[in-house]
Amino acid sequence: MKRDKALIFEMSRPGRVAYSLPESDVPECDAAADIPVHLLRRQPAALPEVYEVDVIRHYTELSRRNFGVDNGFYPLGSCTMKYNPKLNEEAARLAGFASIHPYQPEESIQGALELLYTLQQDLAELTGMDQMTLQPAAGAHGEWTGLMLIRAYHESRGEKRTKVIVPDSSHGTNPASATAAGFETITIPSNSKGLVDLDRLRAAAGPDTAALMLTNPNTLGLFEEQIVEIAAIVHEAGGLLYYDGANSNAIMGIARPGDMGFDVVHLNLHKTMSTPHGGGGPGAGPVGVKSRLIPFLPRPIVSRREDGTYYWDYDRPQSIGRVKAYYGNFGILVRAYAYIRSYGPEGLRRVSECAVLNANYMLKRLAPYFDVPYPGICKHEFVLSGRRLKAYGVRTLDVAKRLLDFGYHPPTIYFPLNVEECLMIEPTETESKETMDAFIDTMIRIVHEAQSDPQLLLDAPHTTVVKRLNETQAARKPVLNCTCG
Ligand SMILES: *Cc1c(COP(=O)(O)O)cnc(C)c1O
Numbered sequence: 001m002k003r004d005k006a007l008i009f010e011m012s013r014p015g016r017v018a019y020s021l022p023e024s025d026v027p028e029c030d031a032a033a034d035i036p037v038h039l040l041r042r043q044p045a046a047l048p049e050v051y052e053v054d055v056i057r058h059y060t061e062l063s064r065r066n067f068g069v070d071n072g073f074y075p076l077g078s079c080t081m082k083y084n085p086k087l088n089e090e091a092a093r094l095a096g097f098a099s100i101h102p103y104q105p106e107e108s109i110q111g112a113l114e115l116l117y118t119l120q121q122d123l124a125e126l127t128g129m130d131q132m133t134l135q136p137a138a139g140a141h142g143e144w145t146g147l148m149l150i151r152a153y154h155e156s157r158g159e160k161r162t163k164v165i166v167p168d169s170s171h172g173t174n175p176a177s178a179t180a181a182g183f184e185t186i187t188i189p190s191n192s193k194g195l196v197d198l199d200r201l202r203a204a205a206g207p208d209t210a211a212l213m214l215t216n217p218n219t220l221g222l223f224e225e226q227i228v229e230i231a232a233i234v235h236e237a238g239g240l241l242y243y244d245g246a247n248s249n250a251i252m253g254i255a256r257p258g259d260m261g262f263d264v265v266h267l268n269l270h271k272t273m274s275t276p277h278g279g280g281g282p283g284a285g286p287v288g289v290k291s292r293l294i295p296f297l298p299r300p301i302v303s304r305r306e307d308g309t310y311y312w313d314y315d316r317p318q319s320i321g322r323v324k325a326y327y328g329n330f331g332i333l334v335r336a337y338a339y340i341r342s343y344g345p346e347g348l349r350r351v352s353e354c355a356v357l358n359a360n361y362m363l364k365r366l367a368p369y370f371d372v373p374y375p376g377i378c379k380h381e382f383v384l385s386g387r388r389l390k391a392y393g394v395r396t397l398d399v400a401k402r403l404l405d406f407g408y409h410p411p412t413i414y415f416p417l418n419v420e421e422c423l424m425i426e427p428t429e430t431e432s433k434e435t436m437d438a439f440i441d442t443m444i445r446i447v448h449e450a451q452s453d454p455q456l457l458l459d460a461p462h463t464t465v466v467k468r469l470n471e472t473q474a475a476r477k478p479v480l481n482c483t484c485g
Pocket of ligand 1: 078079138139140141171173215219244246247268283285
């Protein structure tokens with residue numbers, strides 16, 4: 001592919017600088033005298049030499065090519081790309097939070113510790129769990145942490161349980177985390193309603209079952225109505241229930257995993273609780289547990305003394321140890337705290353009600369134009385199948401590419417894996433009816449285009465800086481230097 005824009009290194013001209021500093025009046029130190037020879041840099045670093053204005057233009061231009069939720073609608077199912085109130089960004093930047101150091105003595109960071117303690121309590125309340133750890137840095141990290149807790153629990157009882165059951169609609173991180181935690185994954189197919197098949201679950205559960213990993217509502221946006229029976233089957237077999245709460249936008253203040261029978265939960269604060277995400281981090285994937293798993297939680301946990309002061313509790317002999325340097329991604333935790341406190345319990349419930357209402361509105365309006373594999377009421381997201389368009393030689397991927405021409409981030413496509421030509425749409429609660437209507441009208445227009453001019457979709461996108469990319473070449477043949485011309 002030909003690049004349309006020079007790299008900053010190509011713009012470099014010897015001697016150009018982007019700063020003007022006064023002459024140094026400090027004598028140059030003899031670096032060579034103090035630095036071990038093998039660490040001395042022989043050549044100056046190869047940095048681009050450009051004017052300040054060129055640096056600014058270059059990076060501002062690149063930033064404009066990026067798409068984020070602050071640019072437009074981003075209905076990426078299973079990712080909850082909601083608008084993040086800027087107030088919470090400000091809270092995280094307050095000097096008292098942003099400028100403290102993890103090695104500071106406890107008495108000098110009582111406010112930060114109180115915030116973490118309160119957040120632990122709030123998240124435990126929201127999920128129906130007895131205790132939380134705030135250490136994990138992402139959803140997948142939370143899953144792995146939760147599975148290590150489950151492993152430690154079974155081992156402490158002298159049981160060797162090696163298998164983790166996941167439904168075929170599960171997020172890819174579930175089997176990956178189970179494998180990374182040393183378990184074998186058993187995948188069970190969903191029933192015709194897109195829910196866990198109880199007979200298949202009964203057949204799979206047994207004395208070697210460590211846990212069932214489930215997300216509810218599941219990745220089809222459907223609520224597992226038989227969750228109480230599901231929990232009973234797994235518990236009777238001696239296993240535990242793991243709740244993938246990456247997407248809790250449908251249930252806040254309405255239903256709690258702890259009440260459904262789950263023993264371990266992780267949340268993605270960067271999806272549900274106001275941290276911008278999508279660029280690779282940082283995130284936060286706190287894990288909550290029922291009381292029988294508390295002894296194994298990572299250490300330290302923030303605790304409160306009788307006198308009302310807070311401290312790091314390291315005295316946890318059965319702990320699985322630390323899962324992250326220091327105490328978690330603190331700035332993300334501040335945002336989540338600000339989010340929870342500014343909405344309050346009623347507000348959080350309203351968030352979930354509106355997220356579900358928005359998804360159902362979009363489903364209803366789009367249903368005549370696509371196949372709906374699992375009709376009925378959805379939760380915060382829903383799936384459509386674009387298989388009808390195959391008659392015109394058009395696939396879901398082409399619909400997604402065409403949406404780029406209209407300034408939308410496409411929905412998730414080809415996930416979950418159990419729906420042919422899948423499109424997974426999640427509007428979130430922060431979008432107006434006008435925004436959703438405009439998107440729906442565009443989708444309908446694209447369906448008509450597929451019928452009248454399929455080539456238009458096959459060649460899309462037409463208006464973006466980069467046209468259609470080869471979907472696999474970058475993964476199969478990575479070119480990792482900047483001389484690729
Ligand atoms: C996003 C997501 C995850 C993984 O979260 P990361 O923070 O990206 O690791 C896990 N499960 C579900 C259902 C998700 O949507």
